[in-house]
Amino acid sequence: MRRTSAFFAVQKPFRQKSLVTLVIALMLAFSLAGTASANPRYAAYVLDTNTGQVLFSRNADAQRFPASLTKVMTIYLLFEAMETGRISKSTPIPMSRNAAAEPPTKLGIRPGSTITVDNAIKALVTRSANDVATAVGEFLGGSEANFARMMTAKARQLGMNSTTFQNAHGLPNNRQVTTARDMAILGLAVREHFPDLYPYFSTRQFNFAGQTIGNHNRLLGRVTGVDGIKTGFIRASGFNLVTSVRTGGRSIVAVVMGGQSGASRDNHMAALIQEHLPRASTNRPSQPLVARGTPLTSSVNVVSVMPERMAVPQFRPRQAAVAAAYAPEQSAPRPVVAAAAPVVASAAPAQRPAEGASAASTQTAYAAPSANRFAPPMPVGNPVREQASAAAANPGVDTMTTNSTRPTGGWAVQVGSLGSEQEAQAFLMRIAKEAGGILSNASGFTEPFTRNGTNYVRARFGGFQSSKEAWDACNALKGKRVDCFAAEL
Template identity: 55%
Template sequence: MRQSFAGMCPHHQAVLKVIISFLAAIALIAGFAAQASANPRYAAYVMDAKTGQVLFNRYGDEQRYPASLTKMMTLYMLFEAMESGRVAKSTPIPISAKAAAEPPTKIGLRAGSTITAENAIYSLVTRSANDIATAIGEFLGGSEQNFARLTTTKARQLGMNSTTFQNAHGLPNSRQVTTARDMAILGIALREHFPQYYSYFGTREFTLGKQRFGNHNRVLGRVRGADGIKTGYIRASGFNLVSSVQDDGRSIVAVVMGGRSGRTRDDHMVELIREYLPRASRGSKQMLVARGSTSQIVASAASPQQLPQTIATPQFRPAMSAEPAPMELALAPTSTPQPSMPQIVPAPAPVAAAEGTDEVAERIQMAFAGAVPSARPTPPSPIPSQAVPAALEAVKERSNVDPVQTSSTQASGWVIQVASMPSESEANSFLASAKSRASNVLSGAEPFTETFEHNGRTYYRARFSGFAGKDQAWNACGSLKNYDIACYAVQM
């Protein structure tokens, strides 16, 4: 009997492994569904980069705001100009007054200065610099408006039929929309069309003069085989990320949009990669995105029945677009159709509180700022117009995007806190006031807000990031005392 039981053990173990895998997949899918139902900005998409098979799709065709994922297309256009010989790595790109005035995240070059094309690339893939993105757009298109028309036309040529660009950086604009599917197509196009330049997306650190910039993409180095591509964040979009992974003969591009924080977005991306990379093909690589006005995605060789029943399996072949022939850069603009606005419910994305926050300092700051706890936070409103950079005034319109300056990604490293307020609008106003009063101390710092709960009520931390380390953050706090601004430093 023992021999009989022993002979059955391997069979039982195999069955048990199948059951465990099945239950894990159900739990993962249930988690995705819960996240999507609670977050109207959420979308996710995973594609086999060798065959074009759609491995996962949740709201992949619903319109979303791209935020700094826009810079993927800005770089596509720059790579195209470099490949054709119109631009060299050493070509100087001028910084206009408009580019210099863009809000953070930025490099901070002065109007009238220049940056080489290669350093401009590094600035976008690491720092996600809005000032440099604008400079590239103006340089290639003659104006940012014309560049937006060029990039929208290029999107149609690549099969990105639900994407419209209005600027080169991704800062708020109600008409700048995309989908997770379209961002996956763009990620594939960058890999396929510019293999000689694609490695830039894997840059972990970049130094320009005395400044050193780390890559915002935290998935790099966290997942074996991850080689790019780009993060993005504005409050209207939530935290976005496009990732490319090549490992063990398999290759995928994955998209997550609408994350509630940088950390949860990254965790979700890692879940998707671990779940679906093993399902990708080890076969030969197919060319998925053709260039020019006739481009379309090759249909998946796999039948819908081969995909999990709980995952949507749309036809992965974009309709042909009646767009004009390919345009040369800086030529007369051609109008492009505008997609309808997505029904996106705006909400500030809650960010996890930093570990080790000094609760005593938090209370002191609330008292200093005159914060009066309220049972329900005041709805966010724009900070006074005089405190908003002029570059953003053009996009302050009746829309459901956030007109105040935002960073491209969640802050990390050492930050300083200058207030805790009962509403986001008060926190933003305090940040604008502090930066105006202590401009010499905070000129290179990036303002942002962060929520936390205290005695069942929501408050908003007013913080600045962009400090090289602990000493620089504490020195800034010391200097702010001269302006009667309470401050303490914390590592995120």
């Protein structure tokens, strides 16, 4: 009797501690679930990678914007090229003007310079550098568009049947969509297919050009067993995270999408890991859950499907979808960037362009998809201020705009007047990318105004010290078929 009592006396503190921990975890999970239900962008998924069992799933097949989770696929194709001997860690990747013009976050490498494959991978994992992602895409695919087709084709090979890529970095594009389930597949695939290269994803910091760059993934070192993968954020997606955890023989890949802040996303991921990792099996898999498929090259026209070896039915690729994914796009010609001339607009409905801008100028490739297809449209607001606030509250997140507040004094170049803040912001990003070095020392900003009772938003680039500087930049833009005019601030 004494022995039994002594046993319970020793065990009681441990049991109480375990019970308290469990209660706290459950309360946090329920709280987050309640918050998530009010957040239409939320999705989450936890996969036992030893067995293929789904441990948790919320909106796992609802289409979402991947944001910088896109770069996991960019890195996957880099790893594939390294493993097949096409490139090595020391291979130089050239930085084109197109790549160098990508908005932050970026390394800021000058056009004509190069970056090694080794440094490129580290820059993608840590800083989530958009300029490096585009350079990698152009290098491996021959062009951004072709690399995006390669990415989508590889997604089909891996069984990511709900994912389409349009770029290598994840900046806004309403046709670049994925799901939480597909991101789990990708996270597992890059980990299992490249075990010797995967440790790149656990890089805590990266030294480049005299600066030390920290990893955006705050769970590294915070949660036991976390060994990567990647964060992502754009305003339309919310805060995304794919996480790999391996400890005590258990192994999971978890995804959280649509977090309302970096901190809440990380806390929710930590709660999911704490709750579901103990339920994962310690039995090692006898075969891979995600088959590899044929390595892709920039000259591949049709992608063959790998042998059927997948243990999880929903991961199986479809051959027709693979072939279609790599077929040339049959899209309409890209519209010419329209002018925004300083003329007075007559009274008109709000959707009509102002100040001489054509209808084409009010269309943007970065609009959020309609609510009935993918996700709710982006709310009206000031993306620059909102993202600045988000970055301040969540240091190290993947911001995406280059726009600043209105300069005080000097001259500006106006490139458009649009119907909303979102359209103006997206238009500035598009022009900044197309302008190359013309606007390298300028900063974009927006300026609302009202004409005849209708609200508009000017899209401008400031930072010019004189009329001559502004008009020289404007004339150079006109050489790229971007209409504009200079205005004193």
